[in-house]
Amino acid sequence: MRRLSFLASALALSIAGSAAAQGAGDLKSQCSSCHALEKPAAPSVERLWNRKGPDLWYAGAKFNRDWLVKWLQKPTPIRPGGVLWFKHAKPGEPRDTLDTAGAPAHPALDAAAAAKFADALMALKGDGVVTPGAFKAEGANLAMGKMAFGKLRGCVACHQDKSGEGGVSGPELYDAGERLQPDYVHAYIKDPQAFDRFIWMPRLGLSEPDLQRITAYLATLKAGQ
Amino acid sequence: MTRTRLIFGVLASTAFMLGAQVATAEDDPKFKETARLYDTYCAQCHGVSRNGKGVNTVGLSVQPRDHSDPVGMASLPREQMVKAIRDGGASVNKSALMPAWSSVFTDQQIEQMADYLGHVCKCAKPN
Numbered sequence: 113m114r115r116l117s118f119l120a121s122a123l124a125l126s127i128a129g130s131a132a133a134q135g136a137g138d139l140k141s142q143c144s145s146c147h148a149l150e151k152p153a154a155p156s157v158e159r160l161w162n163r164k165g166p167d168l169w170y171a172g173a174k175f176n177r178d179w180l181v182k183w184l185q186k187p188t189p190i191r192p193g194g195v196l197w198f199k200h201a202k203p204g205e206p207r208d209t210l211d212t213a214g215a216p217a218h219p220a221l222d223a224a225a226a227a228k229f230a231d232a233l234m235a236l237k238g239d240g241v242v243t244p245g246a247f248k249a250e251g252a253n254l255a256m257g258k259m260a261f262g263k264l265r266g267c268v269a270c271h272q273d274k275s276g277e278g279g280v281s282g283p284e285l286y287d288a289g290e291r292l293q294p295d296y297v298h299a300y301i302k303d304p305q306a307f308d309r310f311i312w313m314p315r316l317g318l319s320e321p322d323l324q325r326i327t328a329y330l331a332t333l334k335a336g337q
Numbered sequence: 338m339t340r341t342r343l344i345f346g347v348l349a350s351t352a353f354m355l356g357a358q359v360a361t362a363e364d365d366p367k368f369k370e371t372a373r374l375y376d377t378y379c380a381q382c383h384g385v386s387r388n389g390k391g392v393n394t395v396g397l398s399v400q401p402r403d404h405s406d407p408v409g410m411a412s413l414p415r416e417q418m419v420k421a422i423r424d425g426g427a428s429v430n431k432s433a434l435m436p437a438w439s440s441v442f443t444d445q446q447i448e449q450m451a452d453y454l455g456h457v458c459k460c461a462k463p464n
Contacts, residue, residue, distance in 0.1 A: 201380070208385050314378075
């Protein structure tokens, strides 16, 4: 009886293992033409101009799985200006405008495929670029975090923390609490160049209290609020 | 003599116009790489046309500098420009909305950007 139970467990593990391997294989064959699934060996400004989608080699440390499963079934733009805003910008008055009508839409998946790809993405942990537990959930002042985001540190210049309010070159953050893991947010705003040497978000040299309070504020943001 | 002078004048002004055209062209090969960096990092706020009217200005409480303005740009000391790019607006008592770019640009690229800004405003001063 014990032997049977062992065999059943081994079989279950083997099936799970082969499903994970298949998911990783499908991710590579279907997603890698637009997304970097491994840390790029030769980062450059030109690579950023030529890539078709954001890098996903640290997706498992970045996204919440539930959000991924939902988004993959009904993808909506996260970056108002597209993957690289400049490609869609046009000179204008009183300011330049964006025309993203020609930007390619992300394909929508059915529920089963979305779950399979979400699992495969969650396995991409990013080689230690995110430190688990760096964000301390307790004690951060949310009002100060909001003020740092909007006024003191200038994050709002490129990012929206409320739909329609804020800059458009960076990804929107008004659903950051649903989409992103707080430890990732902490790591990214601490040192964006650790993720990509040439990415256009610069390292602001924020203090640890600022990192904590901005991350805490963003973790509260949910779509539709 | 008058005719010679006239021909000389036309030739001289044509040469001047050609020279001016080369100096102001966005694809001036001397600034090609720096112009690419400007498009990538600066134009989101300072504008595709370098006029301070970038796509992000909708959310800014302080408007970005118009780099095409020869008068405003000529009043900026080069050291202040370099410091603002390297260490951010707050380091020169300007807006914190202008971030420090030292994590992205090398010192040499920042100096080249200052040269490029002098080219954009057509108000370059000798170093």
